[in-house]
Amino acid sequence: MKKQLFSLALLLSLGTSFAGSSFAASTAVVGQEQRQDREHDKDKDHKRGQRGAQNKQRHLDQLAKDLDLSSKDKGKVEKIFQEQQQQMQALRSRSGADRSQAMAERKRIQESTNKKLKDVLSKKQYAQYEAKRQERQRQMADRQNDRRGNDQRNNFRRDSSRRS
Incomplete structure (x- = not known):
């Protein structure tokens, strides 16, 4: 009986330590994934900033050309x-x-x-x-209206398919 209790206690302690180590490992993986996500977001923000700067420069160059500055x-x-x-x-x-x-x-x-x-x-x-x-400004308004029209059509289609 003592041997069985000892064996049971040993199994429980091994199981607990295994579960704890796998939890720690999974926590480490999650932490690493979160760091990678943050780095990815920083890269995206940096690229977005570069694109914005390139677009502004391209716009300025085109304006200078159009106005003969x-x-x-x-x-x-x-x-x-x-x-x-x-x-x-x-x-x-x-x-x-x-x-x-x-x-x-x-x-x-x-x-x-x-x-x-x-x-x-x-x-x-x-x-x-x-x-x-x-x-x-007219072109932006047209694009916005097109998007709104598409959104309204999509909403109508989605609503009418629900009724069917």
Whole structure:
């Protein structure tokens, strides 16, 4: 009887130590996966930042070409857009602000940017810039409307398939 109790106790202690070590190993694996996920997210953010910077540079280069800007004027325009971006980021970081207040601040930033651009660009260049900006806004609105239309159609299809 003592041998059986001793054997049972030994089995229980081995089973417990095995379970503990496998739990520790699985915890280590989960921790490693979480670290890899964080590193992957950092890489994605870095790449997204690089893409954003490349897109901005490409946009600036295209604008300089379209408006026939000198290298001096291109530098001035780039500085104006950088200032605008910094102001917009600061505004977004204050997410607790009232929506109407934020809209008014965005409008003020845009007006300030436009005033600075008018000082750098000729009347003809500014008119071309404004026409291109409005065209981009129209295209974005069209894309948004297309997405909303697709979403509404998909929702309708999903709802009608549920009824069937």
